[in-house]
Amino acid sequence: MTYTVKAVGLRKAFRGKTVLDGVDLTVRAGRIAALLGRNGAGKTTLIRVLATLLRPDAGSATVAGHDLLADPGGVRRSISLAGQYAAVDDMLTGEENLRMIARLRHLPPRAARGRATELLAAFELADARRRLVKTYSGGMRRRLDLAVSLIARPELLVLDEPTAGLDPRSRERLWSAVRGLADDGVTVLLTTQYLAEAEQLADQVAVLHQGRIVAEGTASQLKSGLGADSLDEVFLALTASAEYGGDAGDSVTRRTPGVTR
Amino acid sequence: MSAARTPARATSGYSAPVYGPGYALSDIRVMIARGLRRSVRDPEAFTTALALPVVLMLLFVYVFGGAFNAGVGAAGGYVNYVVPGLIVLCAGFGAGTTAVAVATDMSSGIVDRFRSMPIAPASVLAGHIAASLVRNLLATTLVIAVGLAVGWRPVAGPLAWAGALAMIVAFILAMSWLAACFGLVVSGPEAATGATFALMFVPYLSSAFVPAGTMAAGLRPIAANQPFTPVIETMRGLWMGRTSTGAAVGHEAWLAAAYCAAILVAAASAASWLFRHRTAGR
Numbered sequence A: 001m002t003y004t005v006k007a008v009g010l011r012k013a014f015r016g017k018t019v020l021d022g023v024d025l026t027v028r029a030g031r032i033a034a035l036l037g038r039n040g041a042g043k044t045t046l047i048r049v050l051a052t053l054l055r056p057d058a059g060s061a062t063v064a065g066h067d068l069l070a071d072p073g074g075v076r077r078s079i080s081l082a083g084q085y086a087a088v089d090d091m092l093t094g095e096e097n098l099r100m101i102a103r104l105r106h107l108p109p110r111a112a113r114g115r116a117t118e119l120l121a122a123f124e125l126a127d128a129r130r131r132l133v134k135t136y137s138g139g140m141r142r143r144l145d146l147a148v149s150l151i152a153r154p155e156l157l158v159l160d161e162p163t164a165g166l167d168p169r170s171r172e173r174l175w176s177a178v179r180g181l182a183d184d185g186v187t188v189l190l191t192t193q194y195l196a197e198a199e200q201l202a203d204q205v206a207v208l209h210q211g212r213i214v215a216e217g218t219a220s221q222l223k224s225g226l227g228a229d230s231l232d233e234v235f236l237a238l239t240a241s242a243e244y245g246g247d248a249g250d251s252v253t254r255r256t257p258g259v260t261r
Numbered sequence B: 001m002s003a004a005r006t007p008a009r010a011t012s013g014y015s016a017p018v019y020g021p022g023y024a025l026s027d028i029r030v031m032i033a034r035g036l037r038r039s040v041r042d043p044e045a046f047t048t049a050l051a052l053p054v055v056l057m058l059l060f061v062y063v064f065g066g067a068f069n070a071g072v073g074a075a076g077g078y079v080n081y082v083v084p085g086l087i088v089l090c091a092g093f094g095a096g097t098t099a100v101a102v103a104t105d106m107s108s109g110i111v112d113r114f115r116s117m118p119i120a121p122a123s124v125l126a127g128h129i130a131a132s133l134v135r136n137l138l139a140t141t142l143v144i145a146v147g148l149a150v151g152w153r154p155v156a157g158p159l160a161w162a163g164a165l166a167m168i169v170a171f172i173l174a175m176s177w178l179a180a181c182f183g184l185v186v187s188g189p190e191a192a193t194g195a196t197f198a199l200m201f202v203p204y205l206s207s208a209f210v211p212a213g214t215m216a217a218g219l220r221p222i223a224a225n226q227p228f229t230p231v232i233e234t235m236r237g238l239w240m241g242r243t244s245t246g247a248a249v250g251h252e253a254w255l256a257a258a259y260c261a262a263i264l265v266a267a268a269s270a271a272s273w274l275f276r277h278r279t280a281g282r
Helices: A043-050 A072-078 A094-104 A109-122 A138-149 A168-183 A195-201 A219-226 A231-244 B021-040 B043-072 B079-106 B110-115 B122-149 B158-185 B189-205 B220-225 B228-240 B249-281
Strands: A003-014 A017-028 A032-036 A058-063 A079-082 A156-159 A187-192 A204-209 A212-217
Touching: A003 A043, A003 A187, A017 A032, A017 A043, A017 A058, A017 A187, A017 A204, A017 A212, A032 A043, A032 A168, A032 A195, A043 A058, A043 A187, A072 A079, A079 A138, A094 A109, A094 A138, A094 B021, A109 A138, A138 A156, A138 A168, A156 A168, A168 A187, A168 A195, A187 A195, A195 A219, A204 A219, A204 A231, A212 A219, A212 A231, A219 A231, B021 B043, B021 B079, B021 B122, B043 B079, B043 B122, B079 B110, B079 B122, B079 B158, B079 B189, B079 B228, B122 B158, B122 B249, B158 B189, B158 B228, B158 B249, B189 B228, B220 B228, B228 B249
Parallel strands: A032 A187, A032 A204, A079 A156, A156 A187
Antiparallel strands: A003 A017, A003 A058, A204 A212
């Protein structure tokens, strides 16, 4: 079995406050993995560590076969990151953003233009191509952000809360794009606060809570095993089962017995 | 397995990314184009940067010029004294714009994207510096053009002109890197404006507008020895044939070159370190 992401014991603290408390995470190649957790669970920090933007205090990880600490350049060549806050240039047009990143991905000028046109059409931004991004709506920015992330085929696409603040139609469109990528063999690691979203998209779900992975499985395993319909209920079930020493379900791997103190 | 998968057109037509050290120059070129585009996309800042030299020139020549020249005694009017000072003043203002641009970048998500990509790390800053150089040279050109229009009569030959322009370029580069440092250490664009405000006042404490020798005794050594003065005097000496300090142009030029080189090296190293450090630590 090959893994695109393999992290062991990742720790990160900011000014003495522990954000990642020993995270172990594996993502199988070609799968969509969801990192499920509430605000402040450490999702974004974990993503930033895996994307080489933050150096972990302890632990190690390989991404697409490249060691995070020894070969960050190799990691950067293999990933594409779309952030929680759309990482596009406000002062450029949508088309200029795409062409700029395409050139930074070292596509020749003509290929860069062609790829930009393709992606603008695919993400229904062709009409807005000549408008400055600062005039875009939230959904348009998010779509452009994803389009920019897809200029070159990454081995691992990292999406930090890709659908936060999107209307249902935009969300649906984004989901279908992500599924299309997975069909293409791209491994996807995304974060979300919604069990329903993880269920829609992900082959595997890891629940992050207080800086640790507290449960892993498929979304349906989490739901049926724990009898939960939402993230809150997952937490309730995990907490309850820990407190009463019960078993939350055979198919769900609980990683820590005590979720809350 | 979850819902049925529908292939998205977005995934077709991939090109495999190519990377290598030879692409560093290409990365820098892309970033310079980005910096220049962004400069003209902010019409208010751009207009201010271009209006400033014109307004200041008219102010210093027609409002203060009569009184100032009584003390300065430049032949042919105060304009023959003040041009290098205004160029330096405008460069100080331009540095503020650069600091704000860098700070804005650092507080937005786009730098995270750049940093998660395999591009030359220096290229992001290089783009800002190059854009800053172009903006400032544009402002310098305006100072020179308006100066000539209102009676500035330099006596320099082509070689002296080239020397003066080289001095300006070196000075702008040093100021731009310094501004980049400001932009990297402050918390955001607003703070960057404040941090570089000081740069606009340094020229007043130099020989930019009046010779250092005419100032209060306590200020004289500061004004005579701070880095802006040799830069200004080098230009003044090259253009007008003599400096206001009485020192030889060659002496001022060596001093100015040394100052600019020192600021350039220190600020560029600090900025590169800060760029890596700041973006990594958030």
